Amino acid sequence: MRKIDWRSILRNNAVTVMFVALCVLCLAYSGQSLSFVMYELFGRLSRNAFIVLALIIPIVAGMGINFAITIGAMAAQIAVLWVIEWGISGLPGMALAALMTVPLAAFFGFLIGKLLNKMKGQEMIGGLILGYFANGLYQLLFLFIFGNLIPLNAPGLVIKGSTGVANTIDLSTTRGFKYALDGLWQVSFADAALVMLVALLIALALRLVVKKNAVIRVSCSVLLTFAACLVSAIAPQLGLTLPMAIVSGVILLMFTIMLGGADFKLQKPLIYLGVLAVCTAIVRIPAVASLFAMVKVPMATFMVVGVLCLFNTALLKTRIGQQFRAVGQNRTVANASGINVDKVRVIAIMISTVLAGWGQLIFVQNMGSFQTYGAHEQVGLYAGAAILVGGASIRKATNGQALLGCILFHLLFIVAPNAGKNLFGDAAIGEYFRVFISYGVIALALVMHAWSGVQKKKKADEALKS
């Protein structure tokens, strides 16, 4: 057995550990009910997770945190403005906005990528400043060109007696698409867990069908039957009774153990499945269920987030994904092996910018309105801080880190103001604290990156002397 080196684990995940501690502390002092915190958390997760996930590809491609996603958000807001102007509401409106975002954001991403190629090694500061600069152009567009040179007719888009687009764009009118995605399919938390369990079962079973091994075939048919039973259990709206759910969890765990020996590759998904089954059972216990009583899970939104996670994973397993990783590790080596480094970097930024635009659409459809001149400003900063909190660095990032970071970062956002009020008698201190922390986390990540570089050099020095 290999000994687990706790100290190095702690050191390597210092930011995440610190954040968990901070969240627990603030949660304890905030005096907010857990069910309220959960309600808030799920809301925030559904609207923010997508944009955080948009950061992964550029990090893998060695360009650090893409602070220029701000510009992707601007592209999305331009699309939203016109969709409202044309009065296309609901899901079609959102779909059209998403479609319009693609060429806009891709074009902006292309320009950003071209520029960042001229400043290799300085991409993060470049992206940040580029965001500020683009904000100027955005204001010119929204204050002077839209509603002035190009007239806008929709009510409320232009302030009467003034020029330019109004301060706030409202999506909750009949012309907007508030909750277009969230409202598609909302279920309680317990049901959401059940749906996820079934989905995972089916996915796993489908994967097994493709395999040729006889043992696996048998077990897969068992799994399929089991999945069918679960579906039929939900169908009559009777719900899965508590004992049944627990039993299902136990059976699955047994499968885990049984099949674990048969095929190592299956062990991991089966463990996930078992854990999920147990969780599904637990959230049906009334005491636990009450925690999630207020939570309404927007299934469609989370499915989109899930698809993005799959997209990130799948993309990295393709030829272009391999090129992202190669370029991210060493541009010289990548270039020597015939990879067009500049092109690969531009593609990474373009993908990230388009995804960020979609992320902003998800955000605004959930909020129902946005500040025309401010909604995009902090996007890059908060998303960057969130992914770092999850344990990513400016060199390495995974879906899991992005999601964990999103949870922790927003948990702190929810509880910090109240904790500040209770501890120091002033909510502003908590508010101050969370802004301070989001900048602090980024600074810390940069320092740690530099520090690990120094450590590497030290090691190389020692190697030279030996």
Next chain:
Amino acid sequence: MSAEFVLEMKNIGKRYGENTVLSDVTLKVRPGEIHALLGENGAGKSTLMNVLFGMPVIHSTGGFDGEVLLDGEVTHIASPHDAMTKGIGMVHQEFMLLPGFTVTENIKLNREVTNRNLISRMLGKNLETLDMGAMSSAARKALDSVGMNIDEYTRVEGMPVGYMQFVEIAREIDKTGIKLLVFDEPTAVLTESEATQLVSVMKQIAATGIAIIFITHRLDEVMAAADSITILRDGKLAAKREKKDTSILELAELMIGRKGEAMVSVEPREVPKGNVALSVRDLYVDMPGEEVRGVSFDVHEGEILGIGGLAGQGKLGIPNGVMSLYSSAGKVQVFGEELKLGNASDALKAGIAMVSEDRKGVGLLLDQSIEDNIVFTAMQIKGEFLNKYGPITLKSSKAIRQQANQMIKDLDIRCFGPTQHSGTLSGGNQQKVCIARALTMKPRFLFVSEPTRGIDIGAKKLVLETLVKLNREQGMTIVMVSSELQELRSISDRIMIVSEGKLVDVLPPDASDADFGLAMSGIKPGEHKKGGDAQ
């Protein structure tokens, strides 16, 4: 039907502007032979390889003369990628490997085996899924052919350096249709046993019909591995030999050669054996590309010690390390007093001055006047040329002008006057300003690093004469580091040859070319003779 030679480079010539770096060089390589390419730095080896690989640096500077034939047919190689598709591979001196990738991923980098999927059918080849299974079995085959039994799923990070070299070779072997493989100094980073293994792998590869060009400076390995040898010197073909017709001594001699007569003639004298001026023990210097790995030597008062060796072997690291311009470790004594390494100003205070090889980078403030350059270090370190008015310190223009004029006269710096910007001076005169600055420190000991690099022949002579004058008239102890052996031999009392970061031998200036050639390739001349006698 196959031609006699897999590669023929006929009458290759290359000029960079006015500077001819290659002229009339011919290189012929047979299929399945190991062909060694020998030469000092600047002999034109890398330029010749750049021509072969169609590097952009060649095409963007007006191409080259002569022609390249592959399998007997005249070929135009447009780019490194073009060279790859034509079956020419390169094993680089610095590893072109990605540490975070597995052995398989590195071997198959940018030549991945992929499967089509739904999305790639619509959006193109870049989105095809990687077929890791097929990739690793191909990698396995390539690894087996170089006799490496490492797991193909291991990450390159943390592997022993020797393994990385073999992974690199496996990658080249794995390329389809490879017929010519260039090894650029492959043994430089290997241990002795790894180097032996490498030579046997090279022979294995050659036995399959792939031709190998083996660039190295280690003569013993050339004798062990090569079938035929081409030697370049000063951009010209010095000789072409079959291994069976030559000896290690002849190769060493051919590599060094005599390049004209001595520029400066110095009265021969006894090597000074006075007090030890500088004593260096176990010096390690981390100067990128010029690492020093444990060098010990003494410099006696009043002598001129030359330090020679090929580029990248660590000779430049010695002065830079003693002056603490790069991080260094070891024991250094200056005139009997301990010198703590780590701070450049300590070395300056101890009375050592240095004329840097990087004249434009660290040597001169190009935008400043000659006089400011001359007094700069003395002002900063010793606080000279300053007037103090209470808490305020100001430059003393009068003293500075006086010193500058003195130096301009003494060293014969050709300029309009002490206020001319040093950036507008010629290379030789800039070098003299650097020397003047070092002298203004009134040093007891002077390091001169590559003093004649990039200056014309007349200026070279003047600089060398200045150094001799300083030594003879003022008794200054001088250590001169230079790539030009002829220059070292003309003024030094003793010459130290450094190879691979270690001291090989100390030779008298009148030692034979063969001895210098052997020493530069890391073989102590005395030892070789002993070995020869035994045979």
